[in-house]
Amino acid sequence: MDLALILSTLDATIRLSTPLLLACLAGLYSERAGVFDIGLEGKMLAAAFAAAAVAAVSGNVWLGLLAGIAVSITTAALQGAAAITLKGNQLIAGVAINMLAVGLTTFLGIQWFAQGGRTPQLKAGERFTEIQLPFSAELSGVPVLGPIYADLISGHNLLVYIAVIAVPITWWVLYRTRFGLRLRAVGENPKAVDTAGISVILLRYQAVLITGLLCGFAGAFFSIAQGSGFGNNMTAGKGFIALAALIFAKWKPVPAMFTCLLFGFLDALQIRLQGAEVFGIGVPVQAIQALPYILTVVLLAGFIGKAVGPKAGGVAYSKER
Template identity: 60%
Template sequence: MDFFTLIQILDATVRLAIPLLLACLAGLFSERAGIFDIGLEGKMLAAAFFSAAIASMTGSVWIGLLAGIAASLFLSGVHGLASITFRGNQLISGVAINFLAAGMTVLIAQSWFSQGGRTPSLSGAERFNPINFPGALTTTNEVKAASPLMQVYSELLSGHSLLVYVALLTVPMTWWLLYRTRFGLRLRAVGENPAAVDTAGVSVVGLRYAAVAICGILCGIAGAYLSTALQAGFVKDMSAGRGFIALAALIFAKWRPWHALYATFLFGLFQALELRPDVIEAVIGMKVQGQFLGTLPYIMTVVILAGFVGKAIPPRAGGEPYVKER
C-alpha cells in the first residue's frame, strides 16, 4: 500500500466519521443530563430527509439545513415530552421515535416526490460542496504526483464540506460548554444527582429540555450532512444504523467529548476499510469479511460494556425520570 492510498483511506475516514461524531456528541449532551436517547438514529434520518427535501424545493442548502434541524428538534420535543414531562420510559420513547422517522420519511417522500421514497438528487447550491483550501490540488492525478506533505494538505485537510469543519469545532466547544461554564456544570449535575440541582433552586426540567434540544440540533446537522454533503439526496433508511454506532461510540468514549472524537474516528476508519477490501487484503495478506469490520463497533461496545477493557459507567441518574418530592 502506498502513501496515497493511506491518505485516501484517512480522507474517507473523516467523511464517514463526521455524522457519527455529531450524533455521538448529541447523545453526550442528552445522556449527561440524564436522558437516555436511543432515538439518535431516527432524528438523523428525519433531518436527512427534510434537509434534502427542502433544499431541493427551495434550491438553498441553508434553508434545507434549518428544516432538517427543525425536524430533529420536533422529535426531540416528543422525546422530552414523553421522558421529562410525562415521566415515561425513555428507551421506549426512543424506539418509537426511530420507527416514526423510518416510516414518516418514506411516506412523505413518496407523497411529495413520488420517486419510491427518495428525494430528487441535489446539485450546486442545494448541497454543501467541498471547500478547497488555497493552493490545494484538486484532481486525483495531480495529488498522486505531489509530495507527501502536499498530499496530506490537498486530500486529507482540504476538500471537505463546511459541515465537516463545523463538526470538528463542535468537539472543543462541547468540552468548553460542559466543563468550563456554569450551564455545563449544572447539566452534568442534573445527570448525576437531579435532587441536588433542584435543591439549589435550578430547574431540572428546564435543564433537561435544554440538553434534549441541543441533542436535537446536533442530530439535525448530522442528518443534513448525510443527505446534502456526504451524498446528494435522501434515500430510504440512509442513516443505516449510524445512530446506534454513535451510541456505541458514546459508551466507548465513556461520555467524554474528546474521547468521542477518537471513538467515532476509529469507527469511521472501520467503515472506510469496509469499502476497501482490496487494501486490507494487500496489507494483512488474507481476506477479511467486510461484515466483520462493519460489526466490529458493536462487538467492541459489548466488550467495553462487559467491563473487560476498562469500565464504562454511565451518568448515575440516566434513564430515571425526576419526581419532585411533595
C-alpha cells in the first residue's frame, strides 16, 4: 500500500470513528454514574432526524445542530425519568427509547417530507463542511508530514474536532473535578454519596443529560456533517458498537478513544475490502464487520483482560428501606 492509500484509509477511519467516539463518551457519563444505557442508538437516531429536518427547513446548520441536541437531551430526560425517578428497569427503558426513535423518525419523516422517510437533500449552508486548518495547502508539499497534516489532520468537519476535544475534557471532568469524583462515586457506591449529603438523583440526572448532549452531536454528525440528509435507520447499529467500545475501553475516556479508532479502522477496512481479494484469499467482509462485537464478548468473558463495569450500574437508588 502506498502513502496515499494508507492516508485515505486512515482518513476514513477518523470519519467513521467520530460518531462512535461521541456516543461512547456519552455512554461513559451515564454508565459511570450507575445508569446503564443501551439507548444510545435511539438518541443518536432521534438527533440525526431532528438535525436534518430543522437544517432542511430553516436552511441553517446551527439550528439543525441545536435541534438535534435538544431532541437528544429530551429523549435522555425521558429515559432518566423512567430509570432514575420512577426506578424502572434501565435496560428496558433503553430498548423502548431505541424502538421509539426508529418508529417516530420514520413515521414523522414520511409524513412531513413525503420522501419515504428521508429528509430533503441538504444544500451547502445547511451542513457542516470540511475545515481547512491553517497552512494545510502550503505544507502539503512537504514529504510525508505534509500530506499527513493536510489530509489527515486538516480537512474534517467541525464535529470531528469536537469529538477529539471531548476526550481530554471528559478525562479532566472525570478525574480532576469535584463533579467527576462524585459522578464516579455515585456509580460505585451511591449510598456513600448520599450519606455525604449529595443528591444521587441530581447527579444521575446531570450525567444522563450530558449523555443526551453528546448523543446529540453524534446523531447530528450522521445527518448534517457526514451525510447530507436523514435516511431511515441511518445510525445502523453504531450506538451498539459504541456501547461495545465503552465496555472494551473499560469505561475510561482515553482508552475509549483508541477503541473507537480501532473499531472505526475495522469499519474503514471492511469498506475498502468490499469485493477485493486480499492476501490471495477472500477475507469475508462480514468477519471484519462482526469483529468489534466478537472482541467485546471475548473481553467481557474475561478471556483477554477483564471488563468490570461500575458496581452500582443498573440499579435505581432508593433512599430509605
